[in-house]
Amino acid sequence: MIPARGATAVAIAEGVRAGKWLARDVAEQYLDRIARLDGALGCYLLVDGDGARRRADAVDAARKAGRDPGALAGVPLGVKDIFCTRGIETTCASKILKGFVPPYESTVTARLGEAGAVMLGKLNMDEFAMGSSNENSAFKPVRNPWSHAHVPGGSSGGSAAATAASLCAGAIGTDTGGSIRQPAALCGVVGVKPTYGRVSRYGVIAFASSLDHPGPFGRTVEDAAALLEVMAGADEHDATSIPTPVGQYRAAVRAGREGPEPLKGIRLGVPDEYFQPGMDAEVEAAVRAAIEELSRAGARIVKVSLPNTKYAIATYYLVCTAEASSNLARYDGVRHGYRAPDARSLEEMYTRTRGEGFGAEPKRRIMLGTYVLRAGYYEAYYGKALRARRKIADDFTAAFASCDAIVTPTSPVPAFKFGERMGDPLQMYLADVLTVGPDLAGVPALSQPCGFTKVGLPIGLQIIAPALGEEMCFRVAAAYEARTKWHEQLPPEAGS
Amino acid sequence: MSRITADEVRELALLARLRLSDGEIGAMTDNLGAILEYVDALRALDTSAVEPMTHAVPFDCPTRADEVKPSLPLDDVLTNAPRRDGNFFQVPRIVPGPGGGSEGSEP
Numbered sequence: 001m002i003p004a005r006g007a008t009a010v011a012i013a014e015g016v017r018a019g020k021w022l023a024r025d026v027a028e029q030y031l032d033r034i035a036r037l038d039g040a041l042g043c044y045l046l047v048d049g050d051g052a053r054r055r056a057d058a059v060d061a062a063r064k065a066g067r068d069p070g071a072l073a074g075v076p077l078g079v080k081d082i083f084c085t086r087g088i089e090t091t092c093a094s095k096i097l098k099g100f101v102p103p104y105e106s107t108v109t110a111r112l113g114e115a116g117a118v119m120l121g122k123l124n125m126d127e128f129a130m131g132s133s134n135e136n137s138a139f140k141p142v143r144n145p146w147s148h149a150h151v152p153g154g155s156s157g158g159s160a161a162a163t164a165a166s167l168c169a170g171a172i173g174t175d176t177g178g179s180i181r182q183p184a185a186l187c188g189v190v191g192v193k194p195t196y197g198r199v200s201r202y203g204v205i206a207f208a209s210s211l212d213h214p215g216p217f218g219r220t221v222e223d224a225a226a227l228l229e230v231m232a233g234a235d236e237h238d239a240t241s242i243p244t245p246v247g248q249y250r251a252a253v254r255a256g257r258e259g260p261e262p263l264k265g266i267r268l269g270v271p272d273e274y275f276q277p278g279m280d281a282e283v284e285a286a287v288r289a290a291i292e293e294l295s296r297a298g299a300r301i302v303k304v305s306l307p308n309t310k311y312a313i314a315t316y317y318l319v320c321t322a323e324a325s326s327n328l329a330r331y332d333g334v335r336h337g338y339r340a341p342d343a344r345s346l347e348e349m350y351t352r353t354r355g356e357g358f359g360a361e362p363k364r365r366i367m368l369g370t371y372v373l374r375a376g377y378y379e380a381y382y383g384k385a386l387r388a389r390r391k392i393a394d395d396f397t398a399a400f401a402s403c404d405a406i407v408t409p410t411s412p413v414p415a416f417k418f419g420e421r422m423g424d425p426l427q428m429y430l431a432d433v434l435t436v437g438p439d440l441a442g443v444p445a446l447s448q449p450c451g452f453t454k455v456g457l458p459i460g461l462q463i464i465a466p467a468l469g470e471e472m473c474f475r476v477a478a479a480y481e482a483r484t485k486w487h488e489q490l491p492p493e494a495g496s
Numbered sequence: 497m498s499r500i501t502a503d504e505v506r507e508l509a510l511l512a513r514l515r516l517s518d519g520e521i522g523a524m525t526d527n528l529g530a531i532l533e534y535v536d537a538l539r540a541l542d543t544s545a546v547e548p549m550t551h552a553v554p555f556d557c558p559t560r561a562d563e564v565k566p567s568l569p570l571d572d573v574l575t576n577a578p579r580r581d582g583n584f585f586q587v588p589r590i591v592p593g594p595g596g597g598s599e600g601s602e603p
Contacts, residue, residue: 099576100576101575101576103568103569103572103573103575103576104568195553196551196552196553197552197553197555210550210551210552211552236560239557239558240551240553240555242553308541310537311537311538311541313534314534314535314537314538315538317531317535318535318538325512329513332513333578334577334578334585334587335576335577335585336576336577336578337576337578338578339578339579343588344588345588345589345590346587346588346589346590347513348588349587349588350513351510351513351514351515352515354512354513354514354515355514355515355516356515358514360520360523363514363516363520363524364524364527364528366512366514367505367508367509367512367514367524367528368528368531368532370508370511370512371500371508371528371532374508374511381535383548384538384539384543385535385538386548386549386550387543387546387547387548387549388538388541388543389548389549390543390546390547390548390549391541391543391546393549393552394546424530425527425530425531426530426531426534429531439552440552441552442551442552442553467553
């Protein structure tokens, strides 16, 4: 049977579909790895072993009965604890949702399950997806599999670390300001933030509704493409989901691997604004070398400009906190989750439930969002940010007039150490400086490994395409991956 | 001068229905002050010629057929209630009465 360590989702599904191995045996192997290795990493908030065995057995039964077991047959999957899973506790890594058992299933997890994927459990994250280091989880930190002294990034830190450490063969997360791509970069895996609306948000616990993008994590570009093909598509439960048919992502991966110059005719834009002083020298060198490699694969490298990049973080934190303060108003102790005990009035129950249930970062964002939405401040802050958002989105439209995709670093720095940025929220916010632009503009972006620092920390390359240009992201990324070996490196583990 | 005072932070906490300790008010005042100072940079950006962007992609609110469909079973929905009374979510009394307002005084 295929060894779980380093296995790809695509290889696992092929073997299960062909009857070479059983989904049940694959699941057992991953559950065993989680039991042995996750104590040190902290990726999982909940492991659903019995459920995983049941799901795997159903896949095996379908195949034996001659039915199609699905494109992702037997793929062991980790699910960020922001996706509602029917009958399985979903906390968003917050004390305020402790004990919440959703009565319904998110569209994304339902589709993955129908395609034969086997959910192993729920993955750790920054509370309510607010953070860039996973240090904001109310329950425990996630450690970077490449160095336990370093953070895995966030907010989907559990998803990135579990994929890197082969504690699942692929995972799903959400990206609001970089929460898929930044941890993917810091953990050395592939992460994709699709076009806004390409993947349904139904059943995804809301943080900032106009910015929340569910997306996949994979060990390889093809794994991420295979997951996204299943996740994407219109959904009657999400009015903002896009009706356009889903792209041929795996075909785009194959196109990226074909011939000596698979990127011939493709123009890749490089924006100066994404290479600023303060960027880590090793990150810059690795990304510049990756751009050279893409040029050797046939791409023409052109200079582009995204002049309003310097306003992106301010714009993002005004928009996302305004939306968060509104979305998080629902956590009041009435219908689900935590309720402060012995309150003597409704008012006291609300304020104490929220004061005791939320951690420091959600409180900060609720407060800032409440501030910028206040009568008298609204136009100066929130209104201004919505206009700035338009200018930032227009930058991308203008840049895509002269290129087919934009290539940049994903994060200006490799993984940082625990505690390094926790004392200063603004420093933590600046970790998202190269990822928030595509969220604000709603355009797709992918992060893939493009090297390591001298001390062995992964470096990420970001590929940004115009709206609904996921196929371009996959084609370029596959071309790069086919020419390099970074994705074949595995993080160290006990006993290896 | 800081962009926000501790008294303003207290007022905001009330609006946001968050009970914060004195220590939290102090830290929040510092944090919000620094963040508001940072976002002030946006003032330098001329946005007079652009419309606010409320959606990432062009979006017309779609309508669907007005058909009756089954809802979630009441028991499934109420199973997460911190306190439940039959088919109702139970909360402390809203209008102050002679018997006090604690949850415990209810049936």
